[in-house]
Amino acid sequence: DTEVTQTPKHLVMGMTNKKSLKCEQHMGHRAMYWYKQKAKKPPELMFVYSYEKLSINESVPSRFSPECPNSSLLNLHLHALQPEDSALYLCASSQAGQGGNYGYTFGSGTRLTVV
């Protein structure tokens, strides 16, 4: 299995809703990432988990809450989002500490719309 699987593929949520995005990989990668991508822009790093511990939080608002329950799963919990949070949310994984040596594998993303 050489894929990163993200669910759901599309999500529409109201500003008072609570929802979660899920990401799963079975490549034995111990580093996992959440990125946010706006249209026609490169991805922006949000969070990095290394060996199931949060190692980088790029000053992301607290309405985004990441969770890494085990080495294969990564969640992003969403609460009280704003319309400007609408974007494509990408999950990626890599060998831990070796993102440069092996590169990343990206999931297909969740297209989030906040109404």
Add this chain to the structure above:
Amino acid sequence: AQSVSQHNHHVILSEAASLELGCNYSYGGTVNLFWYVQYPGQHLQLLLKYFSGDPLVKGIKGFEAEFIKSKFSFNLRKPSVQWSDTAEYFCAVILDSNYQLIWGAGTKLIIKP
């Protein structure tokens, strides 16, 4: 601060034309270099990567890139493009085998049939 520059934001070519997309980075240390492609409505796919060794790297779908250390460049090339190459192309760099990908702004490539 370290950065990645993609000089052309939009490129329009006819089918069978040759392609070269520029990518320059600003960092004097060890770098790992990537080109990613994002087809309309799809996810990011790795086209090719350079870590060490032969500076001419061949990737998928007939793409290649050349790492020129003296010019801090990693330009993407394809001898003859197809309509299906229409996509957004991103150059990215990892510094000193760190985690973080530093992205260029992207180049939107449109191939006219």
